[in-house]
Amino acid sequence: MPLNLTQLRADTGGAGKVTHFNNAGSSLMPRQVTDAVVGHLRREEEIGGYEAAAEAAPNLDRVRVSLAQLIGANPGDIALTESGSNAWAAAVSALSLTAPRVLLARTEYAGNVLALRRLARHRNLQLVVLEDDDGGKPSVDHLQQELATGDVGLVALTHVPMTGGPVNPAAEFGSLCRDAGVPLALDACQSVGQMPLNVAELGCDILVGTGRKFLRGPRGTAFAYVNPDLHGAEARMLESREASMAGRLGLGRAVDYALELGVEAIRDRILKLAGIMHARLAELPGVELHTEPQHGIMTFSVRHKTPAEVKEHLARERVNVSMVQHAPSTPDAVLYATLEDEPTAVRASVHCFNTEAEIDRLVEVLTQLQRTNR
Template sequence: MPLDVDTLRADTRGVRSVIHLNNAGSSLMPRTVTDTVVAHLRREEEIGGYEAAAEASGRSDRVYASLAQLIEADPAGIALMESGSSAWASVVSLLPLAGSRVLLGRTEYGSNVGILRRLARQRGLQLVVLEDDADGRVSVQHLQQELDLDDVGLVALTHVPMAGGLVNDAAAVGRLCRKAGVPFILDACQSVGQLPLDVAELKCDILVGTGRKFLRGPRGTAFVYLDSHVLEKVVPTPNDRRALFAPIQDEPPSARLLESREASIAARLGLGRASEYALELGIEDIRGRLQTLADGMRLHLADIRDVELYGRGKQGSGIVTFSVREKMAVQVKEHLAADGINLSTVPLPPLKPDAVLQETPATPSTAVRASVHCYNTEAEIDRLASALRRLVSRGN
């Protein structure tokens, strides 16, 4: 059933003042999410933070259930975190690796690569960057070749890279990793909220998601999922009361031991409401709407002189990356911001896979990223195209 765009826009206060095409950075929250956050903050103001948290304990528990439903997982495997990067780093740093080689994609998120480089130095690991296939996705064939060489301790993949718009075949990667008995961590920060996710189908042992992007939750919210067999191996450092008061050894482990006790309950409730809102709309319908808008944007931009689109083959996500000839990406972003259009700039992945691992990489090429959500309209994309034509027509 098609989404009611008028209702979506009525639910999104921000569309009254801006054309927001930076949803891969941080989406406009729907009214119900903002109201949830503010209502809890008001309650903290009225009765106190701990008291408000106790009063909302039932709703807090439902956050785990909602996120678990979103990715078809067991709620016991869900932990709430403050950012996707910190969640990814925390789990990988605690994970014991049975092999000395770590495989990662060429488009792995930069923060993740930095963590892996640090671990490689500390543990004597070898990092191997997987090649791309003809469409720019991670090469499943190369992955199989590296797994056949054995001694692989971990495979890391970003599901939807921050630039380009493609969707890696995470399920195919997961099947090969599961068959080889190698842990697989999936960075789903750009896919949660815009693509259907099923951890059983993906066969990922760890999945990390964030609230602020396509899920349309508050900033400062994220979550991590750990499969039960991985959860048993990850023992959190007792750095606050949550971990200090861990359950006794013969009780089933809970991912919540990874959490910090002193987190924003208001933000977590907002994350839960954002998850519920996405489920109410239907993730398949959201994906269809985003795909229609992104495909239409690519067609528009392809017709504009001096605009170059990035990405090979069918892209599959709501992200469109481009550049304007003889214009710096930041210049394009600022020009469009003056027209009330929000975009972002992103580094393009290096052409050579091994360059991903350089400690001091060359200054990366930067592109402009436009990312749509279901509340965006075809008329807003027309506005973007018109603004770019004006910029191109002005020349240098």
């Protein structure tokens, strides 16, 4: 069933106040999510933090149930955390790897690469960057060759890169890793909430996601799935005893909201809007698109303007976008990338509550900016 746009916009307090194309950074929460967060904070104010948590215990338990439904897992294999990358690093570091080579793709999230570099130093591991295939995705053939050596202890893959670009072949990776008995750690921070995910179909042993991006949950919320058959890592050990219960309840409400809308319907609308945005930006002289519309994240450059200048100009018109560095192209650059590298592109990311009129607005403001070049 197509989504009811009027309802979606009514649920989204920020819709109409800003043109929000920074959903890959942090999306606009629906009011149901804000209500869950604020409602719990009020109870903490009124009766005390521990008492409010005890009162909300059944709802807090349901957060794991909702997440489990979202990704086809058991609630007991889900950890509630505050950061996707911290959970990823903790889960991966706890693994007892049976071989020294760790495979990763060119588009692995830079924070995960940093964690792998630390791990490699301490445990004498060798990090190997997989080649891309002709379509710019990590090569499944190269993965197969590496796995056949018997020297691979772990494979890391970021499902949808924060820099845009193709959706990486997670299920193909999962199937080969399962056959080889090698754990696959999947970073789904940019895919969860914008496309259906199922850990059994993806064949991953670790999956992490953040709350604030396409799930539209509060900041400082994240989750991790850990396959209970893995040696070393275990879901609950990733949880910190102290955390924002309001945030966790907000995350649960965000997941329920996505499930109520239907993740397929969300995906379809995001893809439709991404296609429209891509076509409109492609018509703009001086705009160079770097990605195809395969999900909600699009990156582009504007001739004679830095990404920061474009972002600032759009922000003055209350159009929110962000900036990214392109994924590095050589293995060395992948291994030594940092999260602080100079941005090379503007990132505009759509969600289901965005409209075609908002895309028109983006195009209009970019056109104004280009006039200042003449």
